[in-house]
Amino acid sequence: MENYYRVGAEQDLGTPASPGTELVTVTIDGQAIDVAVGTSVMRAAALAGTQIPKLCATEDLAAFGSCRLCLVEIEGRPGYPASCTTEVVADMVVHTQSERLQQLRHNVMELYISDHPLDCAPCPANGNCELQDMADLVGLEQVRYGFDGSNHSELPTDTSAPYFQFDPSKCIVCSRCVRACEEQQGTFALTIDGRGFDSLIVASQADDFIDSECVSCGACVKACPTATLLEKTVIEQGQPDSATITTCAYCGVGCSFRVESRGDQVLRMVPDRNGHANHGHACVKGRFAFGYATHPDRITTPMIRDSIADAWREVSWDDAIAFAATRLKSIQQQYGRKSIGGITSSRCSNEEVYLVQKFVRAAMGNNNVDTCARVCHSPTGYGLKTTLGESAGTQAFDSVMHSDVIMVIGSNPTEAHPVFGSQMKRRLRQGAGLIVVDPRAIDLVQSPHVHADHHLQLKPGTNVAVVNALAHTIISEGLEQQDFIAERCEPEAYQVWRTFISEERNSPEALESETGVPAEELRAAARLYASAPNAAIYYGLGVTEHSQGSTMVMGIANLAMLTGNLGREGVGVNPMRGQNNVQGSCDMGSFPHELPGYRHLSLEEPRQMFEQEWQITIDPDPGYRIPNMFDAAVDGDFKGCYIQGEDIAQSDPDTQHVQAALSAMECIIVQDLFLNETAKYAHVFLPGCSFLEKDGTFTNAERRVSRVRKVMEPLCGMGEWEVTAALSEAMGYKMHYAHPSEIADEIARLTPTFKGLSYDKLDQLGSIQWPCNDEHPEGTTTMHVDEFVRGKGFFAPTPYVATDERSNSRYPLLLTTGRILSQYNVGAQTRRTHNQEFHREDLVEIHPSDAETRGIKHGSWVGIKSRAGETVLRADVTERVQAGVLYTTFHHPESGANVVTTDNSDWATNCPEYKVTAVQAYPVSEPSDWQAMFKRFDRQQQDLLKAGRGQAELPE
């Protein structure tokens, strides 16, 4: 089977597609063509197959009309209008070629080239340079003016940014980079300084790129038509000769990329203009941080050892698999069938995740399978399933462009979902209202051309109180959409909920002292949300990772139903998924109580379908969740675990408890790229594959299934799915697949929402949002259009129950955690790239008043202590956090952020309460005891790795 989806050069039609639907007929160089109203002459010509020369125009940006190269003649109009800024009208007759036009373009090009280095041959962009192409197109052979006059050839090159360089001597000041930074990214880091001949592109206040506001999204680099802004990989290693479309393996936006390679060597990743999730945009992670895939730290040979005090031994795949299977079977023989389990990863593909849960149910014979979504979005599953009937976001990302008011709750899109964050900012610049509900002043609260109408800066842990107060306001002020409620929702449940929410205890005034949000501000926000024609809610882990995460998700769904903001574009309830395949890993049944497609094990019909297909008997009772596995391991009831691509020793809360659990187990199998923190407690290491080495699919936060396509062979020699299948066979359950597409076909056979999905259809359509079935053969953009998946919407009562993690005299501050743009999750990937240069260590943000009373200075060491543990971080004294609140990230293992977080969790799903930990902070001069222990253990394990590599002897 042919798996590659190789593509040629990306076509650029010059200006963006028109949103118009009415067609008009125009004639271009004698050829009639029908195009949408609002289409530019340049785009119409390109659609007709005619290339008009251009430099400042690109399909990714609004027409600008500055380069004057794209001039055309239009019958009945005087002069030579720019084709990029001229829209077609019915019966327009255009001529793109004439002697006069040729002369004009030639003259324009001659001026450009008169101040441009004539070093095409050694230039790294040679052969892939629009300026060069256009010079050829207009037939420029020589420049009459000479090169002795004033020019920019001596301007120094700025190499400060890690991934690209800026050589102003090659710049033609077309402003594509400036416009890309504004229109696509929304950072406004670039500008044109000076006028006329003195015009120069500068970053921020003429700073080096690394010191400027630039976020290294790469939009300017892609936009540049010359070699002025160019990837360092291309400069150093040369130009690619092939491209493959694949899907980014970082956050839940799921950007589509052209992986441009030469042979097996990936030279650059360029965002795909046709990508349905990203429309040609990218961020610093997806665009540039792929070097981890070939980092020397990659482990590519299987390894085993008897105990974690032993050196690793490199062995063959057969020996590693046999060792792992023997150990697992032996544990089951001694402690019982349910004494082992598996953890799936949201970083792996749907097919790989599906296979691991199948392995646990079929080969291990139990339901002890859980996914890392447990610790992020499991409350979304519970909350949305309960209220709306489906565990998924309701919209496509593009829906935001139809929103009149956007409410962002506990989500930081510009850091954690940057490409969607840019799209949201685009809509905000167009005038949409913005409500931010967050304990911190995230970028969206105040950034260039974006300002939140209301920032409800609540105290951590009071989400449900705030959402109840919003709903109370809407009810008490008569702003609810009665027709929608009457038609679409369960009347009895609504009346119960309405009675509950109307109680005075849920009013903004009654809750003000609890939430810290002024009642009038909250009421104004409720009015803004409820009165907008289209209002949408976007939420993240600041909603789910609480003791009432599930309640809050239900509260959000209630709010949307109450105001009729579901079932069309511009509205909805949108969970922002953290990792690339959180949605997929949940869809694929890697929960201990559910089969693929969110069907509870106790339901006979789906269970029997799987039993028949897999030829096994499935236990109808749930297994252990991840936190249950840890607790049971410490108590001696859980002895072995197959951990696929997750680093629970770093990412899960209460690190010391996790370490105790891992230490208590007799067989830990880690499948990963690197010797991560969890692998230091493992007995079997099965090398994994980066996304560049695999075929499969990821499902992003908008339910969009996209293909992941292999661009290089697995460095370890086996695909991850093949390893799982081999382990399963060694455990006594044979799996019969020749390719991941066959796993995808099995998923489609057994899962109604995936019934119409196949690799062939994905190749045709590019991507598909599930449900994809007979009713929606090309997928579903917006869910719950005419009715909710569960039939009538269910208003779930949401009593506010304060968390046990409250500040007190011993721990007077509240610590909350989050992410930063340049690093990803536990940092295993991004720490092995130049992204390290942006964020070398995790810092703790502390308000100036809290810092001052404690004698903590900016940049000094701070001890952070909770009832769970203690760690030391460097202080970032800032007003981004409110007084009484600390904030940190967990991208570096030695930071020990999760040494401090506790075992408190969401009542319904056990999703950890990462967002609220009562702590004390104090100045210190040395790392914590845990950090000292971490350093010793890390050194010991690195030594055991080095000592054992190269030995091929099996332990007795």
Next chain:
Amino acid sequence: MTINADKLVRMGEQITDNMRYTDDEAVVAAKVAEHLGKFWDPRMQDAIIRYAAQADAELSKTLRAAIALL
């Protein structure tokens, strides 16, 4: 041996508190029992049943009623 009873009781009481949106104890207990049955591994259910059977078990009235329904 399974997960220690203290933790299970803490989780059980947390579920009970979050289900307490009505004064009807029987309704809340039934909802809690349904939740435990649906999401707790049977070993965890057995452990809390064993704990509830102890004379000195410290449980709210509602959680005790819910456990009786398992």
